[in-house]
Amino acid sequence: MVTEAEIKRINELAKKSKGVGLSEEEKAEQQLLRRKYIDAMKASLKASLDSIQYVEDLEDNGPKH
Structure with a gap:
């Protein structure tokens, strides 16, 4: 499961990547x-x-009327 903090970090890195760029790390x-x-x-x-x-x-396995 991905946490809200991880999603926030993904978005931060995406924004920074479009702006000043990212370091290798x-x-x-x-x-x-x-x-x-x-x-x-x-x-x-x-x-x-x-x-x-x-x-x-469901119809095939359901109760017969």
Whole structure:
């Protein structure tokens, strides 16, 4: 999970990158934070997609009336 502080830092580094530029250390930090953010978003999306149930499946397995 990505914290609010990490998201804030990602945005700070992005803004600084567009302005004065980043040091090599900051570039490495930015890449690490971006990778963590992307991985967290992928995991969240996968969890959402894995929890989808199709209506047809629910009707087939539901109570018989």
